[in-house]
Amino acid sequence: MKRTVYAWLLLGLMSFVFLPWHMTRDGFTSFQWLNDGSPSSGLFMVLEASNWWLIPTGLAFVASLLVQFFVAAPVARAKITLAIAVMGLFATVLQGLVIVVNGPRAFTGLLSGEIVQAGQQSMGIGAAVCLISLLFAFSVSLSQSGKGQGDAFVTSTIALIISLVAVFVFFPVMHILIRAFEVDGSLSLIGFFPRFFSSEIWGLNCLIGAGSCGPAINSLILATMTGAGTTALGLSFALIFTRTDFKAKKLLRILTVLPIITPPFVIGLALILLFGRTGAVTEFFAEMFGMEKTRWLYGFWGVYFAQMLSFTPIAFLVLIGVVQGVSPSVEEASQTLDADRWQTFRYVSLPLMRPGIANAFLLGFIESIADFGNPLVLGGNFSVLSTDIFFAIVGAVASPTKAAVLAVALLTLTLSAFMLQRMWLGKKSYATITGKADSGQNAGLNPVLRFICYATALPWAALTLVVYSMIIFGSFVKLWGYNHSFTLDHYIRAFGFDFSRWRFTGVAWDSYFTTLSIATIAAPLTAIIGLATAYLLVRQKFWGKEAFEFSTMLSFAVPGTVIGVSYIMAFNFAPIELTGTSIILIIVFVFRNMPVGVRGGIAAMSQLDKSLDEASITLGANSFTTVRRVILPLMGPAIMAALTYSFVRAITAVSAVIFLVSARHNMATSFIVGRVENGEFGIAIAYSAVLIITMLTAILILQGLIGVRRLRRTDRVQPSA
Amino acid sequence: MKKISAISALALVSATGAFADDLNVVCSTEQAWCDMMVSAFEEKHPDIDVQMVRKSTGETLAQVRAEAGNPKIDVWWGGTGDPHLVAAEEGLSQPSGVSTDGLLDWAKNMSDISDKKTVGIYAGALAIAYNADVLEEKNIAPPACWSDLEDERFKGEIQVANPNSSGTAYTELATFVQLFGEDEAFVKLASIGENVNSYTKSGSAPSKAAARGETGVSIGFMHDMVKLATQGFPLIPVAPCEGTGYEVGAVSIINGARNFDGAKKWVEFALSADIQSRSPEVGVFAVPSNASAKVAPQSPDLETIKLIDYDFATYGSSATRGRLLERWDAEVGSKAN
CATH class of the missing domain: 3.40.190.10 (Periplasmic binding protein-like II)
Structure with a gap:
């Protein structure tokens, strides 16, 4: 353990002496400084540019290294190192916030002097390595000083995740949320309450049939119904997969994945072409039965319909792992005790699926509340929080205050859903994967239940199939909905390739490559951070765990528009300047999608019996080895879900990305949205079709790589005799 | 690039x-x-x-x-x-x-x-557009003037953006105020509102909906409508007879x-x-x-369209904008269902 601290401190000191402290004009990771011979390390800045405020950082490393050499008592040594590291971190962060070349300056007037006022550029690679070294020196020392269970791996992971969430979620989001409390330039709680409890937000008029409700109430009703609906459908699918001998499982599996890999707006557009006033289905019914062609699709029901199509797969992804995990032995026990299949399902299997159901509902609820594309296309006069927030920021009358207040309303709803979910789950144990042998035969469903599952899931699947045939069809016709003569023009314009000159000539290639590379980098990072967080939440006990759990959900619950604008406000200026780079896109994806990894991880991990960990630890493994050799192999579906979801979301996310894309790093969705705005549906849909196929291929490859979790020798369903 | x-x-x-x-x-x-x-x-x-x-x-x-x-x-x-x-x-x-x-x-x-x-x-120029197929099927005579839109025959057929979120719709609001005077403008907007099926968030959405027949009539910018028409949609732009504003x-x-x-x-x-x-x-x-x-020959000829002398200085200022939008919310927007 002493060696670990020693290594981190040495690394920090080296980077303080050798690596450039500030960001260079050419960028964060440019290695230009190696060649041009002008050192700009922290030490150099202190000596040559009189940046005296960097001295504490350097001193912290030197002092704590000396402590390692000269203090022999382990606990005392750890405690002193801990104190020095905390001071070093504090001093480094403070100087970064106070002394900046432009942009907002924290604690103005705290320090004065000419060099301070001139400011400094953003932090570079040197500063980053120094901060990380100090952080780990801190966490490792903390684990040795008698707190944090003495496990350096666990303490360091907690410290790292908290720091990352603080820097990349709280720090930016504060920039906007604070506006909700701002009255004439100063902060005030009194100003906030009347704004927040305004009937414009929470109006209940629609319930008494007198006009429309406020956007918050609309969002709440919509999200509750979507959460419940998608969870029920997702459960139906999961049950069909695991508890029936349904023949076309493979096809069904692909259908359940399709909606998540669909770029925004596309489902809405397809629904308009099917069920809009001049849609194919509407025309058919008008012709056959003389039904009046109406605009029912535009409003609550249209948005709900589109969300059910879009978000059921997320519920399914969370539930499938959990439903598979329910051990057959408890079901056998139930049947041995003379329960019939319905009783077994109702009183044994279903309660054990609670973590999955609760997490699926929460995800569906949050997704629905944050959904922006569907309400925009199909909302009509039905206004929800996410679109209202978007237009409070980019509309004809931009009002950051209104956006902030609405965002707080949205967060309140999410927080309440989160609390309710916690209460419902309670403190029961849902562990069913215990490592003990069982027959591997899950109880089949009773006939009524099986019929209900088929009756709900199969029409949904059929509708999905129709919607996607429409999309593929739309990309091959001249003018979707009007001129249905066959053409390849859209594909050629978007993805043309000149074989004679060996050049990509299509207009979409640029953003296509950017999107794929950014998604490929972001997905594994998201999965690692998400699952690590889930591990901490399920398996470790530490102070402030509930707050920590909610804070990891925050970035997901904050609407994308708010995230996008707050990222510009926070990361366009020193100390962290990332706008216009690809890093900011990767970061926004990682922290926005990590909650899915967390939720899926929690659901899967709460089924793993703790005795498995304990057995591993008893046999002499440390917690890192336990995670790697015992927990990870049992987490296949959760890893798969996290990877798939984050990869796909990085490709299909829209509202946050609009603000963060730049000419060098443009993304597919911003390209598609631009085309849709201009009414060029053909090329937008052709691009979407290519993206869907790309993602489908990627998912199949992932599935091949990760493989199927082997819980028992055979995964059979009890014959339904 | x-x-x-x-x-x-x-x-x-x-x-x-x-x-x-x-x-x-x-x-x-x-x-x-x-x-x-x-x-x-x-x-x-x-x-x-x-x-x-x-x-x-x-x-x-x-x-x-x-x-x-x-x-x-x-x-x-x-x-x-x-x-x-x-x-x-x-x-x-x-x-x-x-x-x-x-x-x-x-x-x-x-x-x-x-x-x-x-x-x-x-x-x-700001203009009205109608879907020729839809109006023909429903047997509705096409509009020629802003005031036609108040007629009952367009009940539920008009789509226009919400000026709180869309610059296009704000241009329309300011145009009405400059054409008819403020009080008369809001009376007109409210009675057109009786026929509006939805106030969309985005300014370009109504014309796209009209192009596909999801609504019969839209208000928007003429060059966008011309573009949709050249793509093959049965969308006909109309320069209103009273005159119109522009962006x-x-x-x-x-x-x-x-x-x-x-x-x-x-x-x-x-x-x-x-x-x-x-x-x-x-x-x-x-x-x-x-x-x-x-x-271009297809471009709307601003010479033949009666353009008002749009006062960008007054109607572009935050004060006027705030006041007009507040009034719009109270007298027009609040009546939308």
Whole structure:
């Protein structure tokens, strides 16, 4: 353990002496400084540019290294190192916030002097390595000083995740949320309450049939119904997969994945072409039965319909792992005790699926509340929080205050859903994967239940199939909905390739490559951070765990528009300047999608019996080895879900990305949205079709790589005799 | 712009931000027009590497606001003039110093009321459009005037954007006020509101819905309607008989631009007759601001449309805007179901 601290401190000191402290004009990771011979390390800045405020950082490393050499008592040594590291971190962060070349300056007037006022550029690679070294020196020392269970791996992971969430979620989001409390330039709680409890937000008029409700109430009703609906459908699918001998499982599996890999707006557009006033289905019914062609699709029901199509797969992804995990032995026990299949399902299997159901509902609820594309296309006069927030920021009358207040309303709803979910789950144990042998035969469903599952899931699947045939069809016709003569023009314009000159000539290639590379980098990072967080939440006990759990959900619950604008406000200026780079896109994806990894991880991990960990630890493994050799192999579906979801979301996310894309790093969705705005549906849909196929291929490859979790020798369903 | 290498994946990972010798352009018009401008500009100024991204005006204004003090954008080209005027008012843009000689009056006017911070590059008239198929099927006579829209025959057939979120709809509101006087305007808007099926968030949505027959009649900018019609939709634009207002698309240099010289060259280029004559090539039928630029035959002829003398200074100011929108909410918006 002493060696670990020693290594981190040495690394920090080296980077303080050798690596450039500030960001260079050419960028964060440019290695230009190696060649041009002008050192700009922290030490150099202190000596040559009189940046005296960097001295504490350097001193912290030197002092704590000396402590390692000269203090022999382990606990005392750890405690002193801990104190020095905390001071070093504090001093480094403070100087970064106070002394900046432009942009907002924290604690103005705290320090004065000419060099301070001139400011400094953003932090570079040197500063980053120094901060990380100090952080780990801190966490490792903390684990040795008698707190944090003495496990350096666990303490360091907690410290790292908290720091990352603080820097990349709280720090930016504060920039906007604070506006909700701002009255004439100063902060005030009194100003906030009347704004927040305004009937414009929470109006209940629609319930008494007198006009429309406020956007918050609309969002709440919509999200509750979507959460419940998608969870029920997702459960139906999961049950069909695991508890029936349904023949076309493979096809069904692909259908359940399709909606998540669909770029925004596309489902809405397809629904308009099917069920809009001049849609194919509407025309058919008008012709056959003389039904009046109406605009029912535009409003609550249209948005709900589109969300059910879009978000059921997320519920399914969370539930499938959990439903598979329910051990057959408890079901056998139930049947041995003379329960019939319905009783077994109702009183044994279903309660054990609670973590999955609760997490699926929460995800569906949050997704629905944050959904922006569907309400925009199909909302009509039905206004929800996410679109209202978007237009409070980019509309004809931009009002950051209104956006902030609405965002707080949205967060309140999410927080309440989160609390309710916690209460419902309670403190029961849902562990069913215990490592003990069982027959591997899950109880089949009773006939009524099986019929209900088929009756709900199969029409949904059929509708999905129709919607996607429409999309593929739309990309091959001249003018979707009007001129249905066959053409390849859209594909050629978007993805043309000149074989004679060996050049990509299509207009979409640029953003296509950017999107794929950014998604490929972001997905594994998201999965690692998400699952690590889930591990901490399920398996470790530490102070402030509930707050920590909610804070990891925050970035997901904050609407994308708010995230996008707050990222510009926070990361366009020193100390962290990332706008216009690809890093900011990767970061926004990682922290926005990590909650899915967390939720899926929690659901899967709460089924793993703790005795498995304990057995591993008893046999002499440390917690890192336990995670790697015992927990990870049992987490296949959760890893798969996290990877798939984050990869796909990085490709299909829209509202946050609009603000963060730049000419060098443009993304597919911003390209598609631009085309849709201009009414060029053909090329937008052709691009979407290519993206869907790309993602489908990627998912199949992932599935091949990760493989199927082997819980028992055979995964059979009890014959339904 | 089009340099794409197979190793682009590698290059993308490098976290390079803006280079000083690049020109960073945000384009708020149609993608095809943006692309044409960039390649034509790079042809003329081979030493300047243009980095262009397309974002809508609202998104661009929000970004420019958030980046104030350390902007990553040099020049903002295209998009309706109101947000450009707001940026000028808030000190987010700076005078380009490019001469406005040879431009039409409305373009010069834009420059005058913004302290030379933004210049007009094209204009588009506000108009009504109807879907010929839908109206024929329902046996509804097409509209010719704003006041026709108050008629009961259009019940549930009209779609228009919400002025709180859409600049297009705000232009419509301001046009009504200037045409009919404020009180009369709100009476008219409220009675048209009886026929409106929904107030969309986005300004371009109503005409797209009308093109597909999801609504019978829409209000929007005429050049967008012409474009939809040339794509093959049965959409017919109508210049209202009472007269109509218009938008002016603008170009601004962002305050604190890293490459001011390049940005100035871009503005000069964008105002030249040569490049303005080429916009019909990419299906853009707005009216160019340079008096000597050629106008496409499909372009709505502003000479034959009765254009009002739109007062951008008054109706672009935040005070008037706030007051009119409040009144709109109370007298028109609140009655929407």
